[in-house]
Amino acid sequence: MKLGFLTACLPGRTLGEIAAFAAAQGFEALEVAAWPALGDRPFTAAHLPLPEMTDRQTDEIAETVGKHDLAISSLAYYDNPLHPDARERAAVHEHLHTCIDAAAALGVPTVGTFVGRHPGRTVAENLADAETVFAPIVDHAGERGVDIVIENCVMEGWHPDGYPGNLAYSPELWEWMFSLGLYLNYDPSHLMWMGIDPVTALRPYVDRVRHAQAKDVELFPERRHRYGWPGIAVGRTDPWDVGWWRYRVPGRGQVDWPGVVDALHEGGFSGVLSVEHEDPVWGGTPDRVEDGLRIAHRTLRPLVTP
Structure with missing residues (x-):
C-alpha cells in the first residue's frame, strides 16, 4: 500500500x-485533480491540461511526477453524470471520456467520479x-484498460433538502454499482456521519476497492439532537453546512484509522490510500x-509502511 493525496486541496499550485x-x-x-477548469464548487482543481492534452504534455507530466519517484x-x-440539465449531463459524460483517455495515455489505472443523482426523480428512477x-x-474505460471508481460521498449539497445527491453512499448501493462494472473509491468519513461503521462496511468489499481515500470526520452529536440527520433545515444558507459534523x-477526527488500514491490508488491498484534505481548520x-x-x-505513515 502507498500513501498519497488528492491535489484538489491546492488548486492554485502547479502539478x-x-x-x-x-x-x-x-x-x-x-x-490528480482533472476537472476541466476551476469552478465555483470547493475542492476542485484543474491540474491537467484537459480536454486537449497533447502527447508532448503527456510526456512532460509523466516526467514531472516520475522525477520525484x-x-x-x-x-x-467528481461530478454528476445524472445531472438534471441535459446539456450539463452531456458535458460531464464528455469530460469523463476525456479523463479515461488521459488516464490511459499516462498509464493511470483508475478514474474517479460519482454516480450522482437527478434530485427531481426517485432513487429507483435514478438507478434505472x-x-x-x-x-x-x-x-x-474497459477498452482503454482503466477502471471507473466511485467515491461513496453523500454529496448532500446537490439535493435541495440535504438528502443524498450521490447514490453510492451505502454498501447496498455499492453492490448495485458493482453489477454495472464500477468499482469503489472507499472513503470512511462519509460512512461515519451516515451511521455506518466504516470498518464493518469495508471488510466484505475490499476486493472491489481499486482506490481509497483518507478523510476524517468530527461529529457533534449534541447538535444532531437539534437538527436531525439531514442537518440544518431553517436558514441553511450554505448547502454543504449540515451543522452537526x-x-x-x-x-483530527473520529475515524478508526488502525482499523481501516488493517481491514484494507487483511483484504489484500495493495493500492493507494489518498488523503482528501477538506479540513476547514487546516484550510484557507x-x-x-x-x-x-x-x-x-x-x-x-506508521500504519501505511512504505
Missing part, C-alpha cells in the same frame, strides 16, 4: 510544485437511468493546507 512538496514530505502518490494513483473528476448512462462509460484531516491558505497534509502524513 510540479505539488509533486515536489509531496516527495519532500514522504508521500508516494498523487491523485511518485505515481499517479487516479484522475479525479444510471444503468443506461454508465454502460458506454464503463465500456470505453465537519470533515477533518486524518488524526496553501501554507495551512500543507500543514494539514503534514498532520495527515504523521497520522497515517
